[in-house]
Amino acid sequence: MATQHNIALTRALAELPGPLPAFGVIHIAIPHTSRFTIVGNHLAQHAELSLVAIGIGVHIQSLPAGSLVGIKALTARFAEGEMRIAAALRELEAHGYLRRAHVRLANGRMATRTVFCNQPGALERAGRVVVAPKVPPAVPKVPPAVPEEAPAPPPAPEPDPVPESHPPVRVPPRTAPKPPRRPLPQPRELTPELRQTASAILADLRNHAEELVLSEADVEELVPGVAAWLEREVRPDAIRHALTTDLPKPPKYPAKIVRHRLTVLLPPPLPGAEELAPAVRRPLVIPLQNCDGCDRAFRSREPGHCRGCRDLAAAA
Template identity: 40%
Template sequence: MAVTQLIDALLPKQRVRRNATHSGVTHVREYQPDRYTIVGNHLAQHRGLSATAIGIAVHILSLPEGARVDIRSLAERFPEGRARIACALRELEARGYVERVRERLPSGQMITRTYAFHAPALTRARREGEPETAAAPATPPMKAAPPPNRAAPDLPASGGLPCDTVPEPLMAPDVVPDTAHVGASATEAENAEPSKPSRDEHHDKAEALLAGLRRTDTRLTLSGREVRRLAPLVVAWFENGLGGASVVYALTEDLPLHVRHPAGFLRNRLLDLLPPALPSPPGAGEGGPFPSRPLPPPPAMVTCEGGCDRGFRAPFQGAWCRDCRAARPGEAPVAPVDVPALV
């Protein structure tokens, strides 16, 4: 009688992971204590973005603050060419994951600042869903510079964005919701807000400058109420002869790593670093900053005696024009002693 033997290949082996999924992907997850990036499924599984756009978006989200993410730098990092990378960035701009803004530094140099949104839908809902505090006084709406961004166009739910289409980036609200609080140690001049503030050119310019600080550094994001309370302090800088570039440089130079209360931090800088007003020059009268001096009368019109009969202004009669003096040097009459010679 034959002995039945079991085949080792049919026996279940130890340490073999059983999975109820018959096909598809199986995740092998490990705990990562550091060097990882949180990416939402709204980006990783986006139906309207190409694989290149999703990959570049994940790479941008994993980079530290201040890293270069321009087309040239990304083309040096990835094997894709500049055309595909530019197309992918336009896709991300249309979906709100990337925003590129042209800004002018205090030195006058123009740069392109890139903002990467980890969850653009949540950011947009937070900014649009949080109204201004009801305790704020009734003041006219802030008149700020128009934002460089506009609403994103409606795109199909599936399929990538054509590369020959240049989409428009998402709109950023004029005023970010109030995320900081100023302590009770503010001065009376700051807390006292008039019911009907004067809307002059300096005031509107100061509010626009304060509202735009978040474009230079997101740590200086202010609410609408804080912008209105700090605007008189910026107006004092303008009245002392400082320009907008000088004010921005003073507020954004050598920022600390963490700014817990942007409004209080900016208020202290505006009060402590305010330069004195320039003294009036000696002899300044009520008519203007400089004394008025009568201008000498212009020379009379004469006719050139060199032969061309050209009319020109000269301090004495019988003078030659410039062309005649250049054609026959040494023959032109000399100006009288009490009259300056022609140039």
């Protein structure tokens, strides 16, 4: 079987026109007749997009209209984790290939519609977006031969119709302001003991998760965050578990992941004994009053007569 493949490859190379390049890739282009997608080199050879973003862009462009292209759907389809796919979608959105438009449905509710444009530059020049259903490309038919004495005039190009079911959609700005990053937690006092323990915990992370290899500069920067956890009486094993559980595969920026988790997962300080003590119910004490009639002492919230004087007055 391998010999047959080698023979077929040798024949295909021999039929290529012109001299073969001395190095680099050699293209054997066989025309597609079905199930193919035309992709521009501006996407396939984009100088600023990552390889993951280019691959996801080509994949989305090949899907029919109505396909799910969210982070969950792409994560279920490919081996990359949610963080890498989300970053790739943000790259495509930043360069104009992917847009997210908010539209109002017939029932009055708002929904997010994802729009993919195969030529962002043409979209900016046109100034509008038309969401049209994707149809498979048709194989061009060869027109019948026409005598040279009466050449047929070329047909006039017809404008692309706009489907009534998909009106033009307003596209939000390409770049939206990002919320400011939360600061790294800081301890009340970074003592030498806290610094030493925090440094040891950070340097030991790679023994529990081989992806979390931090540099000395990363450890020095993240020490205050771990010290804040230790100051709140969090055990080192609990800190290690919070920083190494459910990591993306593979993590692109280990130091950023550790910083994010130290910030957003910071537990509150432990309550003191006074906060944990149950509330004590004090008994109700009614003050003593002197009777206006007999000057005896009796308990009442307001001054007046005792019960004996009130009974005598009632009998009289």
